[in-house]
Amino acid sequence: MSDNSTLPLCVDLDGTLVRGDTLQELLLVMARVSPGRLFCIPFWLFRGRAFCKEKIAEFSCQNWDPSHLLWNREFLAYLLRERERGRRLFLVTGANRRVAEAVSACLGIFEEVIASDEKTNLTGKRKAQELVARFGEKGFVYAGNSAIDWPVWEKSACAIVVGLSAAKIRQLQSVVPLEQVFPLARLRS
Structure with a gap:
């Protein structure tokens, strides 16, 4: 071999x-920083899972610190x-x-x-x-x-x-x- x-x-x-799951982490960040955006998720999902992940990351990553994972x-x-x-x-x-x-x-x-x-x-x-x-x-x-x-x-x-x-x-x-x-x-x- x-x-x-x-x-x-x-x-x-x-x-x-x-x-854990980084998407869940980002959703928590979004809920804390911009809770109104959570209502956009069903519309983003309509455009596909990849698009939804992109939008969540776009709105959450600047307020997220991966060192705390x-x-x-x-x-x-x-x-x-x-x-x-x-x-x-x-x-x-x-x-x-x-x-x-x-x-x-x-x-x-x-x-x-x-x-x-x-x-x-x-x-x-x-x-x-x-x-x-x-x-x-x-x-x-x-x-x-x-x-x-x-x-x-x-x-x-x-x-x-x-x-x-x-x-x-x-x-x-x-x-x-x-x-x-x-x-x-x-x-x-």
Whole structure:
């Protein structure tokens, strides 16, 4: 088996790098700073999930500090070690680009941000297609945390799992080798 530790490591944001959901964080900011804008959300959703995320980020990011996020500290420590070894890290997320860029600037460890924009909600199969287009099938390692990441893991050379149940981890092992597992119990500490 080849050494996958030299492959680019593509890292999901919500539920993986951070324990929560950045969209929920931004909604709380919007509710505090500009509560009237919350009434726009159904109209933004009518134009699509990606557009809605864009508008929420547009109105909330300037009043939001990503340094206060609840980081998955064990996983972040792993990423810092990998970066120190010279591994290329990419923040690859369904979160809006503004959010991802703010997180990337806060941490200073990612080579590039690949994220949703006002037209594309970069999750699931779309995320898998984007990563295959950039790195080739089996040309990257992907770190994720949920069922929506399954299509990405199927195209990756190896998986890093954050917070999946033991049963889901066993299922995933039949699809792709595991580089590292960060179990649910570690997320609660």
